[in-house]
Amino acid sequence: xxxxxxxxxxxxxxxxxxxxxxxxxxxxxxxxxxxxxxxxxxxxxxxxxxxxxxxxxxxxxxxxxxxxxxxxxxxxxxxxxxxxxxxxxxxxxxxxxxxxxxxxxxxxxxxxxxxxxxxxxxxxxxxxxxxxxxxxxxxxxxxxxxxxxxxxxxxxxxxxxxxxxxxxxxxxxxxxxxxxxxxxxxxxxxxxxxxxxxxxxxxxxxxx
Amino acid sequence: xxxxxxxxxxxxxxxxxxxxxxxxxxxxxxxxxxxxxxxxxxxxxxxxxxxxxxxxxxxxxxxxxxxxxxxxxxxxxxxxxxxxxxxxxxxxxxxxxxxxxxxxxxxxxxxxxxxxxxxxxxxxxxxxxxxxxxxxxxxxxxxxxxxxxxxxxxxxxxxxxxxxxxxxxxxxxxxxxxxxxxxxxxxxx
Ligand SMILES: [Zn+2]
Numbered sequence: 001x002x003x004x005x006x007x008x009x010x011x012x013x014x015x016x017x018x019x020x021x022x023x024x025x026x027x028x029x030x031x032x033x034x035x036x037x038x039x040x041x042x043x044x045x046x047x048x049x050x051x052x053x054x055x056x057x058x059x060x061x062x063x064x065x066x067x068x069x070x071x072x073x074x075x076x077x078x079x080x081x082x083x084x085x086x087x088x089x090x091x092x093x094x095x096x097x098x099x100x101x102x103x104x105x106x107x108x109x110x111x112x113x114x115x116x117x118x119x120x121x122x123x124x125x126x127x128x129x130x131x132x133x134x135x136x137x138x139x140x141x142x143x144x145x146x147x148x149x150x151x152x153x154x155x156x157x158x159x160x161x162x163x164x165x166x167x168x169x170x171x172x173x174x175x176x177x178x179x180x181x182x183x184x185x186x187x188x189x190x191x192x193x194x195x196x197x198x199x200x201x202x203x204x205x206x207x208x
Numbered sequence: 209x210x211x212x213x214x215x216x217x218x219x220x221x222x223x224x225x226x227x228x229x230x231x232x233x234x235x236x237x238x239x240x241x242x243x244x245x246x247x248x249x250x251x252x253x254x255x256x257x258x259x260x261x262x263x264x265x266x267x268x269x270x271x272x273x274x275x276x277x278x279x280x281x282x283x284x285x286x287x288x289x290x291x292x293x294x295x296x297x298x299x300x301x302x303x304x305x306x307x308x309x310x311x312x313x314x315x316x317x318x319x320x321x322x323x324x325x326x327x328x329x330x331x332x333x334x335x336x337x338x339x340x341x342x343x344x345x346x347x348x349x350x351x352x353x354x355x356x357x358x359x360x361x362x363x364x365x366x367x368x369x370x371x372x373x374x375x376x377x378x379x380x381x382x383x384x385x386x387x388x389x390x391x392x393x394x395x396x397x
Contacts, residue, residue, distance in 0.1 A: 034286075036279055043275045051274075065271065069278055076282055135262075142262040160223065161259050167225055186219035193219075193255040 024088035032079050039079075043072050046089065050096045056158050057100050067103055071096040090172030097155070097173060145195050153188035160185055209238040214245045222252045 024045075030038035047068060054064045054071075074095050082091055146154055159165045159173065167185065171178040209217075217235045220226040226235070239245050 036282060039282070040275045040279060043278060044273055047274050061271070065274065069274055069281070072274065072278055073281060073285070076285075135264075138258070138262045142259060160225070161256070162263055182220055182225060183216070185223070185225060186216040189219040189222065189252060189255065190215060192259075193252055196255055196258065197251065 025084045028079055028082055028084065028088060031076070039076060042075075042088070042092075046092055047072070050093065053093065053159070053163055054096060054100050056162060057104065067100050068096065071099040074099060087172070090169055093173045094175060101151075101155075141199075145192055145199060148195055149188055149191055153184055153191060156181055156184045157188035157192060161189075209234050211238075211242060211245055214238045214242065215248055218245060218249045219252055222249070222256050 024042065027038045027042050031042065050071060051064055051068050054067050055061065058064050058067060071092075075092050078095070082088065146157065149157065155174065156170060159170045160167065165173065167181045168178050170176075171181045174181065214235055217226055217231055218239070221232065221235065226232055239249060
């Protein structure tokens with residue numbers, strides 16, 4: 001099953017849950033006391049959103065699911081370290097992002113560069129029809145540019161401009177001051193724009 | 209405001225991420241008399257549109273819930289013998305000895321007033337009696353050491369995710385103890 005942007009907006013509201021920090025904390029507390037179903041509720045509350053964020057970095061859906069499971073396992077192992085005075089969502093996403101980046105680095109592969117190779121084409125959720133091809137080409141070009149950004153800028157750009165997290169949420173996820181995140185975001189956008197333009201200038205075929 | 213600062217602020221402005229009204233105002237003044245920055249802003253807006261449209265109809269793969277499989281793994285994790293298998297039986301012995309020594313000290317200290325058993329120090333968290341053991345935000349440093357040790361040494365990288373960083377101050381770095389491959393994880397500024 002594939003879902004699109006409307007669902008994404010709904011999930012975003014749900015997952016970042018302005019709504020539910022207290023009940024998150026309650027579930028965490030119950031889970032700490034050995035209530036598996038309480039942790040199950042947390043998993044179900046956040047899994048779709050986490051999967052989507054991971055799929056920004058790892059396109060293979062099966063691999064993304066493995067990483068999401070790994071992330072939730074670590075969350076479970078570290079429930080002791082969760083500070084209930086803070087929101088659970090960013091803490092959980094931080095672990096998820098770290099698990100993902102950890103994986104990418106350990107593999108020492110340029111996953112970003114593989115996202116659109118033939119090997120992965122058959123894994124696209126939607127096999128593109130003819131009229132979707134132009135759009136997919138645009139996605140490829142955009143990703144080829146994003147891939148060229150240094151990681152610390154790339155993450156912020158993806159989380160803000162593609163995933164729609166606010167800068168304060170990204171600050172909580174990456175454990176940085178919001179001012180730092182804003183600075184990186186500005187740098188990321190300026191660099192993206194510069195590379196994008198240069199790429200147009202040197203011909204669309206030029207990529208990393 | 210110079211052009212360099214203006215281009216940082218313009219890049220934030222384009223996504224409505226420039227919070228201070230004062231900065232927006234001085235940015236407006238600069239851009240009003242700087243054709244270069246005006247052109248730059250136009251290019252940035254074009255870039256935002258490219259990003260948005262490239263993502264507009266992106267779809268995501270969503271299978272069933274992760275929970276059924278995950279709950280099995282968690283159950284196995286909880287049922288696994290923990291430190292015992294990894295330390296050939298020595299750690300429990302040492303830990304029990306240490307816990308007993310601690311109990312002696314604790315009982316000694318609490319003896320006159322404490323009605324209930326202080327032995328919760330040596331009991332896994334999942335067996336603790338009630339939520340009052342975890343009041344609010346404190347982390348109970350030094351208590352319940354059995355469980356975190358057993359769980360956290362499962363071969364994962366260990367991050368100090370909440371390393372005593374108060375709100376609104378210089379954030380603590382994300383410290384990574386292992387493996388070495390992750391030492392620069394989110395730490396390079
Ligand atoms: Zn200027």
